[in-house]
Amino acid sequence: MTKKSIKERTPQSDAFLHENPVINRVLQNRGIKSLEELDLDIKNLLDPFLIKDMDKATDSLIDHLMEGTNICIVGDFDCDGATSTSIMAEGLKLLGFENVSYIVPDRQKHGYGLTPSIVDLAYETKKPDVIVTVDCGISSFEGADKVYELGMELIITDHHLQDSSGKLPKCEAAVNINRNDCPFPSKNLAGCGVAFYLMVALRKKMRDYGIFQQRGMSEPNLGQLFDLVSLGTVADVVPLDRNNRILVKLGLDRTKRGLAREAINEVFKQKNKDVFKVKSSDWGFMMGPILNSAGRLENMTKGIEMLLDRNPGRVTDRVSELIELNETRKQIGREMELDTECILDNEEVNMGVVVFQPDWHEGVVGITASRVKEKVNRPVICLTETHEAKAAREKYEFALENNHDPKTIAQLKEEMDNSLIKGSARSIPGVHVRHVMDHINTENPGMIAKFGGHAMAAGISIPYNQFEAFKKAFDKACEEVIEPYMIEDSVVVDIHNVDPAYISLETAELINSFEPWGQKFESPVFSGQFVVREFKPIGKEQNHLKLVVSPIGSDHRYEALLWNCCSPSEPPRVQVNHVIDSVYTLDINEWQGFRRVQLMFNYMYDEEYELNLQREANISKSSEMVI
Incomplete structure (x- = not known):
């Protein structure tokens, strides 16, 4: 094992943001310059009509609503594509569109995006008058031409970078925050965010035109889409700027109130997780991979059906199937990683x-x-x-x-x-x-x-x-x-050697209060040297390590966990009373009504242990040479 270089982040702001010095430094490191930036109220969301072609797209959709035409959504086969498709399908139906279908390319048969082959399939099986893309389409020139060749219209919603030529495919509207000529201030919306913004803009346009009143329908609450846009945004690993953090928080808050859709609640139930304590990391490391497994190994239609289904019995079966599929995906992934190690070793x-x-x-x-x-x-x-x-x-x-x-x-x-x-x-x-x-x-x-x-x-x-x-x-x-x-083999942390007074339950709770964390607004990471007081392997396969550690020069004792670091044949690379270098996050351990801070180690290095190991190896090598 090699020792990593540990580097502290450079603060991007000198503003005073919090009385807790750890939290203050973390926020400075994220470039927060004012408390206003931390206000994630829904009223602070950017205006949908700042997106280029939003007027065109909404007017076109309203025309199709009035004419009762058939709309087919073409999505992508990842988590962002699945949530985008679900948002568009459910959102349009909430807004009164009756003839809405969707289709997702098969990764192996059709490839990514609006290809001519997926256009042909949509035309043959869905008989649409208009195709609406989500999370794809901005570079699909051949597919777009095929749409019009078959007598249909095309509306593109996407967030991917535009073709280097600067040209757009033939379409009625191209709603994409990463269009070269789009003035929308945030360039970080995921595909699901763009789809959600289109639904919000469409509702406003329908309200302004008096369409809800004309059709005798109440204006729908699009808040029921928050869980989808929150999940898709985190899972697509787009930067969590303020606008995206608002979108993610809206979904997390709705989920914590028990208002998430059946599929999300069922995943948490089957994974023995408390849905009322959901964090953004649950989207990225649990929900996202489970949903993605459908698109990776079979067809993302299964994932979308799971998200849209409101029947508890069917949802239970759908969730079980995708969890099992994800376990298969993990095994395939492990085998492929071994293949790459063999290739790179040679x-x-x-x-x-x-x-x-x-x-x-x-x-x-x-x-x-x-x-x-x-x-x-x-x-x-x-x-x-x-x-x-x-x-x-x-x-x-x-x-x-x-x-x-x-x-x-x-x-x-x-x-x-x-x-x-x-x-x-x-x-x-x-x-x-x-x-x-x-x-x-x-x-x-x-x-x-x-x-x-x-x-x-x-x-x-x-x-x-x-x-x-x-x-x-x-x-x-x-x-x-x-x-x-x-x-460099290095790790970037927020603070090195945190004052033990602030390695506390209060600090851990404060960190949780600033959720959501994610890409470009990373969850706080710390480093420090600790003395190992106790340790023992834990878990069914004895492959995890539980430790009790103390900061150097301090009597404070903390429980710490390090995952996947040992096995019965490979003992932990650490000894009691040794000083270790560590990189960790702060977590809260809750057990039988008691709550205490817990260190979650990402990296641990016992230099004395490694030196002893090296000495033994050198002695053994010398002995072999003598023999």
Whole structure:
């Protein structure tokens, strides 16, 4: 085990924000300059009509409402796509739209976004007059053309970056806060946030036009969509600026009051979690992965059906199925991580890492890329075969093995070379992976078939025969932008060696009161040196560690937990009375009515133990040399 470098965050503000010095420093580190920024009341949400084309989109939808036309929502197969689709489907029905359906691309059959094939499927099975995209569409030029070729109309709602050409697909309206010409102050809405904003704007327009009164219907409360927009925003790992924090908090508060939809309550019940104490981390680490498993391993339609279903009996079964599916996803992920370790053990780790295995599961490559990125601290792309590529490769290999004529073999080789392998990229701070791909695409026409995404995550498809060339190009492009400090094995914390007086239940409660925490508004992390008083492995597999520790020079004693750090065959790398370096968060342990602060270790290093281990290894090595 290597020792990590621990760095304190630099405060981004010098404002006095709280009398508790720990909380004050945490908020300064997040760049908070005034108490007003911490006011997350619904009245502070940004105006939906600041989004470009919002007027066009709402007017178009109202025309379709009056005409009673068929609307089909085309979504994405991740958690943001599922919540976006659910918000749009449920929201339109709440607003009086009767003919609303949805369709989600199959990851392996159709690929991402509004592709011509998913447009064909929507046209054949849903018979829509208009297609509304959620969480996709801004770069779907061919799919958009197909919509109009078939006599339908298109409304795009998305949050992904616009095509580098600056052009938009053919559509009635393109509601996207990341359009080059969109003046909306926040560029961080997730797809579900954009969908929710469209519903809010549509309700206002219908109110202004007197449509609710004309149709004899009461104005719907869109607050019942808060849980969906909250979940999708956190799960999509978009930056939690003030506007997004308001949206997330609205959903958390509704859930804490017992008003969340049946699916969310049932997940908490089956996972033995208290829904009335929900945190943003529950969206990111529990709800999100369970929902995502549908899109990763099967079809996200199952996830959307779970979210929209109000029948308790059916919801119980749907939740059980997705929890089981998520366990399968975890096992597949573990196997793929082992594959990457074997591959990387046998080659030099580049600045930009590209790993390919033909038999990997397409739905799990993104998670695997994230795991590898955490280990190597470099941008990572994990690739696998598409169905078409697999079929082409197997035909070619069969022809080779059975000595087919050279012309046939050459033809099959060309088909395989031109078939696509695809995957996901995950990046590190400071390396905008979509810009990297854009640069490679410009410098090497034909090397990339298609790509899209954000700064920290992207999807990509390349021809089979371009793998080695792309691997080198990605490494070179990353090397040009990566500075040495970006890849250091380091941890950034808010405060090093917190005053023991403030490692307290009160501080932990205050941290919880400033929820939601998340991307770009990270939950507070601290570091410090502690003396180990006691420790013991815990858990069914004895793979977790429970400790009692004291800050150096202090009599205070704290319980601490460290997950997945040992096993019966690998004892904990720590000894009683040793001084450890640690990185931790503050949590509250509640048991039989008692509440006390608890340290949740993310990292622990016992330098004396490691030195002793190294000495023993050196002695053993010397003995072997003598023998």
